[in-house]
Amino acid sequence: MSALTIAGRALSSRLFLGTGGLPSLVLLEPVVAAAEPGLVTVSVRRTSSTRDGGLLDVLRRSGVPLLPNTAGCLSPREAVMTAELAREALGTDWVKLEVIGDEASLLPDAIGLVDAADQLVRRGFTVLPYTTDDPVLARRLVDVGCAAVMPLGSPIGSGLGVLNPHAIEAVRAAVDVPVVLDAGVGTASDAALALELGCDAVLAATAVTRADDPVTMAGALRLAVEAGYAARRAGRIPRRTTARASSPMTGRIA
Numbered sequence: 001m002s003a004l005t006i007a008g009r010a011l012s013s014r015l016f017l018g019t020g021g022l023p024s025l026v027l028l029e030p031v032v033a034a035a036e037p038g039l040v041t042v043s044v045r046r047t048s049s050t051r052d053g054g055l056l057d058v059l060r061r062s063g064v065p066l067l068p069n070t071a072g073c074l075s076p077r078e079a080v081m082t083a084e085l086a087r088e089a090l091g092t093d094w095v096k097l098e099v100i101g102d103e104a105s106l107l108p109d110a111i112g113l114v115d116a117a118d119q120l121v122r123r124g125f126t127v128l129p130y131t132t133d134d135p136v137l138a139r140r141l142v143d144v145g146c147a148a149v150m151p152l153g154s155p156i157g158s159g160l161g162v163l164n165p166h167a168i169e170a171v172r173a174a175v176d177v178p179v180v181l182d183a184g185v186g187t188a189s190d191a192a193l194a195l196e197l198g199c200d201a202v203l204a205a206t207a208v209t210r211a212d213d214p215v216t217m218a219g220a221l222r223l224a225v226e227a228g229y230a231a232r233r234a235g236r237i238p239r240r241t242t243a244r245a246s247s248p249m250t251g252r253i254a
């Protein structure tokens, strides 16, 4: 599978993994090994511990690049401060920007998101914003300098997959930066569909952390992303409303 590049950095996989919510830290290492993700997101609030065997320690040993996020931030100010803390703590100026409108829907606050993205780009961050599946908003985020956009397939943790495939295609068409489907993936076919629709990568958390068997699901998502990317490049056949024989009709015995 050809490499995905974001902001000049080549990533080894088109699957990104969210780490919060695993039922046991013991699962983290095998999950990461099965997923072989290109990036692993970490919430700065939840990773204050750097002790041996802690979340950060395990992730660092895995060698997968870390992508700190601003999970749970409800205002641009809070998100910018959290990103600065992450830069200091983790030594990276990449940030997955989340500015949430409310704690019930967990939907992005579009206005706060553009404001925070603008501030962070000016402060030298490489910003990957979690956004809605709105192509106009995606363009605004690119206009202020975001390195990628991360539209939701459906609400965080819902497992509903890609609710509006046409909107995801519209986001893809609207911007010239990588598009990473973020949120709502429930199982492997959701991830494959995202790539088939033209997304460059997929971020999944709950699909793995709440699966009956997180390690096996992590491996399934890795394969699904590869399959979806290959299918996109191969080009799907057009949908038809009528039958068309798949074998030639010549040589039939009358």
Ligand SMILES: CC(=O)[C@@H](O)[C@H](O)COP(=O)(O)O
Pocket: 018, 071, 098, 130, 155, 156, 157, 158, 159, 182, 183, 184, 185, 203, 204, 205, 206, 207
């Ligand atoms: C924005 C956000 O928090 C998502 O990245 C979340 O981590 C992943 O969403 P799922 O848990 O639905 O995969």
